[in-house]
Amino acid sequence: MSQYHLVTLGCPKNEVDSEKLVGQLGADGFTATDDPDQAQLLVVNTCAFIGEARQESIDTILALAEHKGDGARLVVTGCMAERYGDELSDVMPEIDLVAGFGHALDDHGHDHGPAAGGPAATATSTAVEIGRKPSLPDFDLLNLPRPRSLRPWAYVKVAEGCDRACGFCAIPSFRGPQRSRPLPVILDEVEALDVQEIVLVAQDLAAYGRDQGVGERSIVPLVQAVSERVARTRLLYLYPSDLTDGLIDAICATGVPYFDLSLQHVSPPLVRRMRRWGNGDKFLRRIDDIRAREPDAAFRSNFIVGYPGETEEDHDQLLRFVEEAEVDWCGFFAYSPEDGTYAVDLDDQVDGELVAERLAELRELQDGITARRRDELIGSQVEVLVDAPGIARSHREAPEIDGVIGVPDHLAAGTLATLTVTGALGPDLEAE
Numbered sequence: 001m002s003q004y005h006l007v008t009l010g011c012p013k014n015e016v017d018s019e020k021l022v023g024q025l026g027a028d029g030f031t032a033t034d035d036p037d038q039a040q041l042l043v044v045n046t047c048a049f050i051g052e053a054r055q056e057s058i059d060t061i062l063a064l065a066e067h068k069g070d071g072a073r074l075v076v077t078g079c080m081a082e083r084y085g086d087e088l089s090d091v092m093p094e095i096d097l098v099a100g101f102g103h104a105l106d107d108h109g110h111d112h113g114p115a116a117g118g119p120a121a122t123a124t125s126t127a128v129e130i131g132r133k134p135s136l137p138d139f140d141l142l143n144l145p146r147p148r149s150l151r152p153w154a155y156v157k158v159a160e161g162c163d164r165a166c167g168f169c170a171i172p173s174f175r176g177p178q179r180s181r182p183l184p185v186i187l188d189e190v191e192a193l194d195v196q197e198i199v200l201v202a203q204d205l206a207a208y209g210r211d212q213g214v215g216e217r218s219i220v221p222l223v224q225a226v227s228e229r230v231a232r233t234r235l236l237y238l239y240p241s242d243l244t245d246g247l248i249d250a251i252c253a254t255g256v257p258y259f260d261l262s263l264q265h266v267s268p269p270l271v272r273r274m275r276r277w278g279n280g281d282k283f284l285r286r287i288d289d290i291r292a293r294e295p296d297a298a299f300r301s302n303f304i305v306g307y308p309g310e311t312e313e314d315h316d317q318l319l320r321f322v323e324e325a326e327v328d329w330c331g332f333f334a335y336s337p338e339d340g341t342y343a344v345d346l347d348d349q350v351d352g353e354l355v356a357e358r359l360a361e362l363r364e365l366q367d368g369i370t371a372r373r374r375d376e377l378i379g380s381q382v383e384v385l386v387d388a389p390g391i392a393r394s395h396r397e398a399p400e401i402d403g404v405i406g407v408p409d410h411l412a413a414g415t416l417a418t419l420t421v422t423g424a425l426g427p428d429l430e431a432e
């Protein structure tokens with residue numbers, strides 16, 4: 001039987017794609033191996049988010065190429081494939097196939113056209129011939145079916161691509177405009193996964209459905225329909241202008257009042273320069289509204305530090321916002337100039353050392369806030385989902401992103417239980 005060795009890099013969305021690949025490879029008669037030397041098929045699901053991620057992807061491809069035995073094939077998929085298809089094939093002859101989303105490129109970087117089926121299609125095994133080599137499985141990552149999850153939770157990607165044009169972001173340039181999956185297809189996937197918690201993801205999740213012409217607010221019926229099928233529905237990556245009252249109500253009604261707001265910055269001139277919506281005052285008002293409605297609401301956000309033109313005043317505004325907003329979780333990322341973006345040609349790039357200083361200041365501030373918010377939970381009751389013996393999460397912790405809750409080992413994975421928080425250590429809690 002043929003064996004494959006798969007390496008997944010990057011974000012949760014890539015993990016979804018890899019799970020699908022695992023399912024498809026299994027259906028095509030492949031079994032997994034941890035030993036790349038034994039594999040007839042080596043697959044790297046790459047990330048191209050920023051320079052560091054690209055370098056890690058290239059290093060991984062080169063490292064795996066060293067293990068490529070006679071007759072074995074090396075396939076590169078994911079964001080690097082999508083973004084640099086032709087270039088990758090040209091500069092790395094070790095690669096046998098560069099496979100993007102919904103279409104496959106051959107070893108000369110040529111597009112073989114759309115893979116089998118539209119968004120609603122169930123995947124078939126579309127073979128892609130490489131010279132005389134045996135056919136390869138389908139790599140149409142958006143539309144492949146999912147295998148059953150081995151964990152009590154699973155990501156579900158509801159759309160691919162993005163219609164916005166944020167100044168720092170290259171995603172629309174290589175993932176294309178938004179393509180939402182039809183609701184019935186998503187619900188079939190949710191039911192087949194048979195898990196307690198579904199984490200909905202997309203590049204611009206709140207805009208789900210706009211491209212289908214089924215109305216502006218199809219995210220709300222999606223959230224409602226998913227939450228009728230699973231105990232927990234969690235949403236990641238919400239663009240702030242789309243956080244409507246209706247969506248807030250729908251999220252609170254799921255019982256998982258977790259708001260992952262993609263804010264990026266708060267200073268009005270800088271937000272405009274980022275070609276995004278909003279400012280710190282608007283964000284604070286929205287957060288206050290939500291807390292008034294649901295005092296137990298948990299918040300996460302991300303910010304970019306050192307975007308071209310970021311002044312000391314912009315940075316101070318962000319510090320003040322972080323202090324006032326007191327969100328539970330917050331990620332700060334150094335701006336990375338990306339080809340094909342609006343910001344790459346902007347003047348006033350910020351010095352790297354200054355960016356590092358600003359990042360450290362923000363992270364220190366937020367670490368204190370996170371620790372304080374966690375301490376405040378000691379003595380309270382939380383409803384947890386046990387991910388694995390000893391490890392659980394309440395509505396406040398997204399899987400693989402936020403802290404966790406240590407729980408008694410006898411609680412089996414998949415158990416939902418109400419426990420009392422007995423301690424806190426940094427981002428993590430203990431409960432009994």
Ligand code: SF4
Binds near residue numbers: 165166169170171239
């Ligand atoms: S909404 Fe997100 S994916 Fe879309 S352009 Fe902005 S940062 Fe990129």
